[in-house]
């Protein structure tokens with residue numbers, strides 16, 4: 001029996017053997033007038049399913065560029081980026097968005113919760129875009145809030161929560177559609193260090209339950225919380 005494979009995969013490779021993320025000599029160059037900024041200049045690595053990885057490097061090293069490629073917010077100008085075995089270069093915009101919605105949950109430094117919606121409605125947003133019906137959206141949002149210890153805050157607005165609670169709400173939103181990969185950009189950057197540690201503990205729990213976790217950071221403490229560090233410098237891979 002042959003298993004169905006996505007375009008660009010070797011035939012017969014079962015889904016569970018696909019890396020969650022694969023970069024092959026990935027480049028992202030920006031044309032700036034007469035000069036070219038080599039934000040990423042030929043970077044290769046794989047992140048397997050279920051890994052917990054920090055992508056680190058100093059300011060300007062290419063971390064956000066790398067995150068945008070992994071998160072299907074951008075495409076490489078050279079080389080290949082594969083997400084769940086799918087080569088993002090070959091996809092139309094709507095296909096790229098569909099892949100992003102299926103595979104990735106995003107967490108941002110500044111939470112990006114909508115201030116006029118209560119926490120439960122904020123958490124429901126990815127399910128709204130996925131076309132899930134209201135009662136089911138509410139049920140799954142409350143389950144995600146339960147997971148992050150915020151079930152009793154469902155009816156509160158973001159302004160009524162502490163920074164740590166807001167980030168936990170944002171993590172519930174990232175988890176609610178059951179993505180294979182949780183991708184976080186400086187997730188503790190806006191938190192004090194004790195609260196940051198609590199949030200890192202939550203990523204550990206989420207990872208232990210099977211979700212691939214990728215934390216993009218310049219914070220050494222976040223790096224130490226991960227078994228593997230991918231290090232960038234000047235758009236090149238320094239350590240993988």
Ligand SMILES: Nc1ncnc2c1ncn2[C@@H]1O[C@H](COP(=O)(O)OP(=O)(O)O)[C@@H](O)[C@H]1O
Pocket residue numbers: 030032037038039057058059060061062063064065066
């Ligand atoms: N849209 C853009 N246009 C031009 N240059 C960019 C753009 N985005 C990033 N860069 C440049 O690419 C390099 C890497 O940026 P970035 O990925 O944001 O690094 P980091 O997140 O590690 O600070 C920097 O030199 C930055 O100035």
Ligand SMILES: [Mg+2]
Pocket residue numbers: 063064065
């Ligand atoms: Mg950055």
